[in-house]
Amino acid sequence: MVSGRTEVQVRPGSEADLDALTEIYNHYVRETAxxxxxxxxxxxxxxxxxLSHPEDGPYRLMVATDADSQAILGYATSSPYRPKPAYVTSVETSVYVAPDAGRRGIGTLLYDALFAALAGEDVHRAYAGVALPNEASERLHSRFGFHHVGTYREVGRKFGRYWDVAWYEKELG
Structure with a gap:
């Protein structure tokens, strides 16, 4: 994909990405709900x-990089939905984009790659929790065929206030 003048590539994540991925995630820990x-x-x-996101299987880590600099622009994951055995065919998905890389279609590229990787896996449903308000994430999930299935009201407390979380579901197989 070309966004502005920057070409973006998406690939499976690796241990070499750990510092950059941690930095991106920590931004969201410090600055957002x-x-x-x-x-x-x-x-x-x-x-x-x-390490819980190998290159194969239902639990994946996809990383978007700048084709020239190889800087990490964001990542998407599919992770276990719940720890009990009957949930094994369900995954929880998430996307995090570097703070300076928003509004460039990177989340879309990451989800395209993630769902393509999951296409051959024994995964029946994907779920995503979206802390509200977050219109960009709600739009992204709707674009990928997720449907709102409910909202937990004031389920989390951060920065001295309570936050709602909307839950979305997508059929995969």
Whole structure:
């Protein structure tokens, strides 16, 4: 994809990406209610998360990079929805874009690649939680065929206030 003058490539994530991925995530921890984590992570603390997303299987990590500089512009994941065995064919998806890379279609590229990678997997449903308000995320999920299935009211407290989370569902197989 060409956005402005920058070509973007999407590939599976690797351990070499850990520092940049941690930096992107920590921005959302510090500055937004998009994640309900409240303390930043070191790369070492985030390593188990990264390793839980191999290049194959239903739990993936896709990374968008600037084709020239190889700077990481964002990432998307599919992760276990819940830990109990009957949930194994459901995944929770998420997208995080670097703060200076928004509004360039990177989230769309990442979800395109993520869902293409999941196409051959034994995954029946994808779920996404969106802390509200977040119109960009709601639009992205709608564009990818997610349907709103409910909203948890004031389910998380961060920055001294309560936040709602809208839940979306997408049929995969």
């Amino acid at each position: 998009i994640t309900f984590d409240t303390a930043v992570f070191t790369a070492r603390e985030r390593r188990p998360w990264l």
